[in-house]
Amino acid sequence: MELDPDIIKEFENLEVTAKKPSEEEIKAFDENAPLKVSNTGRGGVAAAANKANSPNGKPNTNHPTYSTIPKFFHAPPAPTDTLRQNLRKEAHSLFLQKRSQELLDNEELNTLWSILEKHCTQVTPMGQQLIGYDDYLKVMQAVSAKCRKYLTARLFAKLQCHSGYPGKVEIVSIFNYTMRKVWLTQGRIGLSFYDDVGQGYLREIDMENYIIDIIPTLAQISGCVQPSFQSFYVCTVVKKFFFFLDPLHTGRIRIRDILASGLLTELLELRDEESSKESQEHNWFSMPSVLTVYGNYLNLDKDHNGMLSKKELAAYGSGTLTSVFLDRVFDECRTFDGEMDYKTFLDFVLALDNRHEPQSLHYLFRILDVQHKGYLTAQTLHYFFKGIQEQIRAVNAESVNFEDLKDEIFDMVKSKDPYKITLQDLINCGQAETVVSILIEFHKFWAYENREEGSHNV
Numbered sequence: 001m002e003l004d005p006d007i008i009k010e011f012e013n014l015e016v017t018a019k020k021p022s023e024e025e026i027k028a029f030d031e032n033a034p035l036k037v038s039n040t041g042r043g044g045v046a047a048a049a050n051k052a053n054s055p056n057g058k059p060n061t062n063h064p065t066y067s068t069i070p071k072f073f074h075a076p077p078a079p080t081d082t083l084r085q086n087l088r089k090e091a092h093s094l095f096l097q098k099r100s101q102e103l104l105d106n107e108e109l110n111t112l113w114s115i116l117e118k119h120c121t122q123v124t125p126m127g128q129q130l131i132g133y134d135d136y137l138k139v140m141q142a143v144s145a146k147c148r149k150y151l152t153a154r155l156f157a158k159l160q161c162h163s164g165y166p167g168k169v170e171i172v173s174i175f176n177y178t179m180r181k182v183w184l185t186q187g188r189i190g191l192s193f194y195d196d197v198g199q200g201y202l203r204e205i206d207m208e209n210y211i212i213d214i215i216p217t218l219a220q221i222s223g224c225v226q227p228s229f230q231s232f233y234v235c236t237v238v239k240k241f242f243f244f245l246d247p248l249h250t251g252r253i254r255i256r257d258i259l260a261s262g263l264l265t266e267l268l269e270l271r272d273e274e275s276s277k278e279s280q281e282h283n284w285f286s287m288p289s290v291l292t293v294y295g296n297y298l299n300l301d302k303d304h305n306g307m308l309s310k311k312e313l314a315a316y317g318s319g320t321l322t323s324v325f326l327d328r329v330f331d332e333c334r335t336f337d338g339e340m341d342y343k344t345f346l347d348f349v350l351a352l353d354n355r356h357e358p359q360s361l362h363y364l365f366r367i368l369d370v371q372h373k374g375y376l377t378a379q380t381l382h383y384f385f386k387g388i389q390e391q392i393r394a395v396n397a398e399s400v401n402f403e404d405l406k407d408e409i410f411d412m413v414k415s416k417d418p419y420k421i422t423l424q425d426l427i428n429c430g431q432a433e434t435v436v437s438i439l440i441e442f443h444k445f446w447a448y449e450n451r452e453e454g455s456h457n458v
Helices: 005-013 023-027 044-052 082-101 106-118 133-142 153-161 171-192 204-217 227-245 255-261 263-271 277-282 287-300 323-332 342-353 358-368 378-394 402-413 423-429 432-440 442-449 451-457
Strands: 129-132 168-170 201-203 252-254
Touching: 082 171, 106 129, 106 133, 106 171, 129 133, 129 171, 153 168, 153 171, 168 171, 171 255, 201 204, 201 255, 204 227, 227 252, 227 255, 227 263, 227 287, 227 342, 227 358, 252 255, 255 263, 277 287, 287 342, 323 358, 323 378, 342 358, 358 423, 358 432, 378 402, 378 432, 378 442, 402 423, 402 432, 423 432, 432 442, 442 451
Parallel strands: none
Antiparallel strands: 129 168, 201 252
C-alpha cells in the first residue's frame, strides 16, 4: 500500500496527546477550528503523544505505547537511494526464489495422488474414491514435509462441509485443491518478479513486460505472432486486465486481484497447443480474437491515419450507435486532436461487448451522466432518447412516446429514489444491459420495442 506523502506529512506534524481532556476543554472545543500542528519535526503521532505526556517535554522511551503499538508503515526507499533500492530488489528476488523451491513439481504431485489412492477408505458404486479422517492422517504422515504443508486438518474440515458423504471427502477434491494452490502460488511468484515497486501491485509497464516474457510459453501465440504485431498483441492483452481490474484508472492492479479474477487462467490456457475454434473465439487473448479487434480498428480507419474520428467510429458494430452517445464518448474519453487511438478504442470495445459487467457499466454510466451528478434523471434519459428519435425518423418508423419508455426504464431499474438512477441502482437491478442498450443503440432499441412481436412470430 502506497500512502500519499502529503498525508504522511500531516500525520507527522499532528499534535496528539493521551491526556484526558478536562470539562473546560471539552466545552471550549471548536469542531470547525483547524488542526493544531506542532513543530516537533519527524517522529509522528506516537512521538507527539509521548512528548505531551512527558514531564519535561522530551520523548519518554519508557511510555507503554512503545511496546504495544508496532510500526505499521515502512516507507519504500527513495528512487534516488540506489543502494537501498538494489538491496530491496535483491532481497525480494531471493525471497521469491525461496518460495519457488517450496512448490510441488509434477513428480511430487503424482506421488501425492498415488498415496491418496493407496489410503482410499471407500469406493462408491459410481466409482468415487473417498477418504476418512483416520486415513487422511496416514496420508499426512506418508507424504513429504513439503507436501504436508498443503494437507491440514482445516482443509479436510472445509472439504467435508461441501461433501455429500458424512465423515468422508473425495480424494480428487484434495488433489485438485493442492494443484490449484500450487498453481496460484506459482502465478503469484511469477507476477511478483515484475513488481518493481515491491508493494503487491503491477503498473501497466510491469504487466507489459510480464506478457512479453511469457509469449514464448504460449504455444498458440508464439508461433504466429509477428515481431511487428507483438506490441499490438501485448497492448490488447494488457488492456483487458486493466479494464476489469482497474476501473477507477489508478494505473495499477493488485497481484491478488489478477489471480482471483480468472483472467490469468484464461491467458495461460493458450499454452495448450490444441483448442477448439469456438474456445478461441471466446478467449479475448487468443490470436483470432486479437486479430478480429485489430482488424475492426483498421477497417473503421477509412483515412488510414492510425486514429478514429467520430464519423469513423459511428460504423462500429451494427452501425446504429446514436450520434448523441458518440458525442459523449468523445467528450469523456481520452482523444488526440478529437480522434481516438487504439488503446481508447479497446476500452470502448470491452465496455460495449460486456455491458452486463460492473466495470463496463461504470464506463458507460460515466458517459450517460452528462452533468456529472452521479445519477441519471428523466431529463438525462430524454437527452439520449433524442438520438434514438433521429434514427426513428431516418427509417420512417412509427414514433415512440418518451414518457412510456421512461416509465419502463424506471420500472426495470427500481431505483431507491423514484426520480434518480445511480450506478449502483443499475448494477443491482439486473437489467442494466437492456437499459443502457436502448439508450445508446437504435438496433438494440428497436429489438426491445418489438420483442413481443418477435416472441409471437416464434
